Amino acid sequence: MKQLTVSIPATEPSGYPIFIANGLLEQIGSDLEQRCPGRKKFIVTDTHLVRAGHLTALTAGRDVSTFIIDPPGEPSKHIGTVVRIVEAMENAFLGRDTVIVALGGGTVGDIAGFAAAIFKRGVKVVQIPTTTVAQADSAVGGKTGVDSSVSKNAFGAFWQPEAVYIDPSTLNTLDDLQYRSGLVESIKHGLILDGGYFEFLERNMESILSRDTRVLETIAFENCRIKASVVQEDPTEKNKRRILNYGHTIGHAVESASQYKLLHGQAVAVGIVAAGLIEQALGLSDAARHKRIVAILEKLGMPLSISSEYSIDQLAAILKRDKKAVGQWPKFVLLEEIGKALCRNGQWAHDVSQTIVEQTLERLYG
Numbered sequence: 001m002k003q004l005t006v007s008i009p010a011t012e013p014s015g016y017p018i019f020i021a022n023g024l025l026e027q028i029g030s031d032l033e034q035r036c037p038g039r040k041k042f043i044v045t046d047t048h049l050v051r052a053g054h055l056t057a058l059t060a061g062r063d064v065s066t067f068i069i070d071p072p073g074e075p076s077k078h079i080g081t082v083v084r085i086v087e088a089m090e091n092a093f094l095g096r097d098t099v100i101v102a103l104g105g106g107t108v109g110d111i112a113g114f115a116a117a118i119f120k121r122g123v124k125v126v127q128i129p130t131t132t133v134a135q136a137d138s139a140v141g142g143k144t145g146v147d148s149s150v151s152k153n154a155f156g157a158f159w160q161p162e163a164v165y166i167d168p169s170t171l172n173t174l175d176d177l178q179y180r181s182g183l184v185e186s187i188k189h190g191l192i193l194d195g196g197y198f199e200f201l202e203r204n205m206e207s208i209l210s211r212d213t214r215v216l217e218t219i220a221f222e223n224c225r226i227k228a229s230v231v232q233e234d235p236t237e238k239n240k241r242r243i244l245n246y247g248h249t250i251g252h253a254v255e256s257a258s259q260y261k262l263l264h265g266q267a268v269a270v271g272i273v274a275a276g277l278i279e280q281a282l283g284l285s286d287a288a289r290h291k292r293i294v295a296i297l298e299k300l301g302m303p304l305s306i307s308s309e310y311s312i313d314q315l316a317a318i319l320k321r322d323k324k325a326v327g328q329w330p331k332f333v334l335l336e337e338i339g340k341a342l343c344r345n346g347q348w349a350h351d352v353s354q355t356i357v358e359q360t361l362e363r364l365y366g
């Protein structure tokens, strides 16, 4: 047997800026011209953003090729939409020097980011998140992808953006439930890494719910700071990045069992309550801590229990198919205290027996 080795030079460390300001949307076009001079831009957005006037604010009269996802949201998050985007880009004679500009919520960012990762083996993408969930979480960190008919994000890639632009005033056009449920990711950030930030959210919930733009700028900054600190340490989720999935394991099962009638943040709220009960069962938490976490989720109007429409067996079956399951049972991110995810033996996700999880689910039926 003959053998040789192909040596690939290690890629240089890279990074990207995150800009946060109210009213930023109208300045992004000229900033992009300076940041990516001479490159063609291709906007991916959806019908909500068009109706809200955000596409017009972004383009400010410039003629930019645009793909509008319709219907917006999860029903379009499949490979067919990506194929249509790629073909639209080919029909517009775009090449590898294109920058895809993703304007929208988590679904737009995921689809556009994935299209950028695969178009002609990869082009640059800029993320402009316009929902609470996307501004807090999905626009930063480079997770992109679309669902298959079997599971979420079955097609996916890590594809870090060139820049992220956050204009908190775009949240003004978001409907109330979407707005509130996206804030669950902010609460998650406080819980896993920053007790001071969790307290800030507790103290300022009224202003946050009334969409006070100054507070929104602060929370956008804090969310990005916390998320960036994790992504920098573990960009491809080998270990520590898993803490960003706090509350998401049971949350995803509940979301999937509801057939996506529950919004992501609503399902994650149930997952956070479940994680808190597991922590109590394992002696890691007490009733007072749990009460504090439940109280802030309650203020957001999030569900705290599981609907009787789906059974424990159904949820357990979904958990067994979790994409991070090992030996057909997932590991769980847990808290040591508010502001500190539990790390044991260098690991950030932990074994919890099926019995404890099922007993916890039992306690969660309303």
Ligand code: GLY
Pocket (backbone or CB within 6 Å): 137, 138, 140, 141, 143, 237, 241, 244, 245
């Ligand atoms: N949304 C979790 C992560 O980006 O890792």
